Amino acid sequence: MAPKRRCLESQRTESAQHGINIGPAVRQRIIWGSAIELGPMPASVIEVSNLEKAYGSVHALRGVSFAVAEGEVFGLLGPNGAGKTSTVEILEGLRKRDSGHVSVLGLDPQNGGDDFRQRVGAVLQSTALPDKISVSEALALFANFYKRRREPAELLKRFQLEEKRNALYSQLSGGQKQRLALALALVNDPELMFLDEPTAGLDPQARREIYSIIEELRGEKKTILLTTHYIEEADRLCDRVAVVDQGRVIAMGTPEELRRGSAGTTSIKVKLAHPADLGTLEGVSDVSEADGGYVLHSARPPQTIVALVKHLEGSGNELLGLEMASPTLEDAFIELTGRRLRD
Amino acid sequence: MRYSWTLSKVRMKLALRSPAFIFFSLIFPLGFLFLYAGIFARGNVAVLTYLMGPVLSLTVMGSFWGLSLQLVTFREQGILRRFQLTPVGAGALLGSSIIANYFLVLPTVALEFLICHFVFHMQSFGNLAQVFVLVSVGAAAFSTFGLTVASVTNNTQETQVINNVIWFIFLFFSGATAPLTILPVWLQHAALFLPATYLVAGLQGAMLRTASMQQFLGDAFALIVGMVLAFEISRQLFRWEPDAKVPSRAKAWVLAVMVPFFLLGMWENAYGHRLKEIRQNFQSIDQSSQQAPSSHK
Numbered sequence: 329m330a331p332k333r334r335c336l337e338s339q340r341t342e343s344a345q346h347g348i349n350i351g352p353a354v355r356q357r358i359i360w361g362s363a364i365e366l367g368p369m370p371a372s373v374i375e376v377s378n379l380e381k382a383y384g385s386v387h388a389l390r391g392v393s394f395a396v397a398e399g400e401v402f403g404l405l406g407p408n409g410a411g412k413t414s415t416v417e418i419l420e421g422l423r424k425r426d427s428g429h430v431s432v433l434g435l436d437p438q439n440g441g442d443d444f445r446q447r448v449g450a451v452l453q454s455t456a457l458p459d460k461i462s463v464s465e466a467l468a469l470f471a472n473f474y475k476r477r478r479e480p481a482e483l484l485k486r487f488q489l490e491e492k493r494n495a496l497y498s499q500l501s502g503g504q505k506q507r508l509a510l511a512l513a514l515v516n517d518p519e520l521m522f523l524d525e526p527t528a529g530l531d532p533q534a535r536r537e538i539y540s541i542i543e544e545l546r547g548e549k550k551t552i553l554l555t556t557h558y559i560e561e562a563d564r565l566c567d568r569v570a571v572v573d574q575g576r577v578i579a580m581g582t583p584e585e586l587r588r589g590s591a592g593t594t595s596i597k598v599k600l601a602h603p604a605d606l607g608t609l610e611g612v613s614d615v616s617e618a619d620g621g622y623v624l625h626s627a628r629p630p631q632t633i634v635a636l637v638k639h640l641e642g643s644g645n646e647l648l649g650l651e652m653a654s655p656t657l658e659d660a661f662i663e664l665t666g667r668r669l670r671d
Numbered sequence: 672m673r674y675s676w677t678l679s680k681v682r683m684k685l686a687l688r689s690p691a692f693i694f695f696s697l698i699f700p701l702g703f704l705f706l707y708a709g710i711f712a713r714g715n716v717a718v719l720t721y722l723m724g725p726v727l728s729l730t731v732m733g734s735f736w737g738l739s740l741q742l743v744t745f746r747e748q749g750i751l752r753r754f755q756l757t758p759v760g761a762g763a764l765l766g767s768s769i770i771a772n773y774f775l776v777l778p779t780v781a782l783e784f785l786i787c788h789f790v791f792h793m794q795s796f797g798n799l800a801q802v803f804v805l806v807s808v809g810a811a812a813f814s815t816f817g818l819t820v821a822s823v824t825n826n827t828q829e830t831q832v833i834n835n836v837i838w839f840i841f842l843f844f845s846g847a848t849a850p851l852t853i854l855p856v857w858l859q860h861a862a863l864f865l866p867a868t869y870l871v872a873g874l875q876g877a878m879l880r881t882a883s884m885q886q887f888l889g890d891a892f893a894l895i896v897g898m899v900l901a902f903e904i905s906r907q908l909f910r911w912e913p914d915a916k917v918p919s920r921a922k923a924w925v926l927a928v929m930v931p932f933f934l935l936g937m938w939e940n941a942y943g944h945r946l947k948e949i950r951q952n953f954q955s956i957d958q959s960s961q962q963a964p965s966s967h968k
């Protein structure tokens with residue numbers, strides 16, 4: 329089914345169209361095609377305007393623009409290949425941009441040099457360290473690189489790695505490695521942190537541990553740019569989220585604003601006695617199977633339910649259970665793109 | 672410099688935890704020592720003194736293999752990528768490899784001398800000052816040569832192929848294994864363009880105390896210049912990302928490392944006496960081994 333996307337391309341702000349820095353003067357929400365100015369924005373730590381990047385014939389970034397305020401946890405949410413990692417690696421100074429304006433802590437990451445690196449911390453999409461280095465050695469080594477530093481002993485305690493202080497990197501579990509990566513990102517007490525898919529590949533328990541850590545950092549008013557393809561992660565951790573798809577920001581706002589923006593879509597969970605084809609029911613924009621039943625997303629839930637009942641009566645099927653839920657961030661994503669985040 | 676030293680200390684610890692390092696940096700060189708001393712020298716101290724030049728050279732040149740592979744492996748595994756986010760630059764990372772390797776090579780060299788003294792009863796250690804300088808400069812130079820190879824290769828497989836080719840040439844055409852004098856004359860002249868030849872001949876001259884100050888300084892200077900060129904080329908071509916490829920044209924810069932040895936080779940072939948000295952050293956040892964097959968007690 330075609331996405332009910334209010335295309336943002338034709339409604340970019342004047343500043344973005346002319347390649348002018350979109351922050352910090354004006355705080356914006358870009359939802360459902362409308363760019364709403366909300367007055368002065370707190371000091372921006374990150375400003376991105378019309379960012380473009382191509383890898384050969386593949387256009388990874390096609391004019392990404394956003395700003396991140398000080399003390400904010402800002403999420404880039406999108407599927408694999410949307411352009412999240414390319415964006416964050418350009419902001420970290422690991423990749424060169426093709427065009428566009430980027431400012432991180434008032435510096436250009438490409439030319440920021442030592443000053444830039446002293447002030448930022450990052451967790452890469454995959455962090456690798458030498459196999460034979462111990463946890464405490466890694467922390468001590470990285471701490472030595474910075475003028476401002478946290479005590480490795482304090483980080484070991486905070487990230488529950490005390491028992492593993494003498495363990496070699498190769499002996500750590502995935503969750504422990506990710507906690508170490510976070511500890512390394514904090515070793516210089518940075519003004520800004522980049523977390524690129526910090527929970528990718530982790531089991532639910534390990535993921536919850538990482539969430540707790542990030543929530544603590546959020547409580548400390550750390551400025552964090554987080555990329556993820558987990559909707560619950562963006563929902564739980566982020567103050568604001570930019571939904572990225574195919575190299576563009578297609579929506580931006582707080583998780584609540586994005587959910588409200590898809591208020592036209594309600595999630596209806598049904599359990600039936602027999603399988604059925606529910607995609608053609610009135611108002612239904614998406615159908616998926618889950619937990620032995622179906623989840624329908626509908627812009628007109630009353631009409632959908634009536635159509636459902638008629639369909640079931642006509643086919644001799646039986647409704648075993650029905651549940652309606654308020655729109656989630658996933659609903660918002662589906663409405664924006666016409667597909668699931670993990671399709 | 673501070674970053675290099677910090678990294679060096681950690682690298683030394685990591686090396687000592689690696690079984691492969693222990694084998695190739697300790698057991699392998701000592702194996703060569705016992706092979707040369709026990710079989711080639713047959714306990715003849717004079718011959719052993721002569722062969723210490725090649726033994727020490729092989730110990731020092733091992734850096735070439737180890738550091739090139741390590742750098743490429745770190746890049747492939749994404750380890751360098753994490754360091755790119757820190758204030759540590761390429762120069763500090765490369766410098767730490769060289770420094771760590773140097774401090775790891777020295778104990779092996781010292782152990783070789785101790786074995787020669789206590790096991791094979793070698794009493795004379797030649798001009799120790801010259802030996803120390805050449806070992807030091809040689810370890811640093813061959814480390815950087817290895818790092819230069821890593822700067823132009825894209826994966827471990829490619830690195831191993833190129834290392835094998837270069838190592839083969841160093842091993843067999845410099846006097847490190849077969850004495851240079853038994854090779855065809857044209858090969859002897861060609862060997863004068865190899866950095867390994869000056870290391871081997873220089874250490875032999877230092878051990879036998881036959882090297883003139885001019886030759887010693889020439890050998891050391893050529894190795895230092897080669898090292899500096901190799902270091903700067905490695906730094907300029909340094910890549911942090913696993914998928915970053917070096918442009919084909921850039922690979923030609925590696926040849927710049929050979930410039931001092933090319934010039935030295937031209938000079939030695941035209942005006943020098945290096946081959947004459949090498950032949951004289953070999954002949955004196957050859958006579959010594961025939962007169963006194965074994966002085967081993």
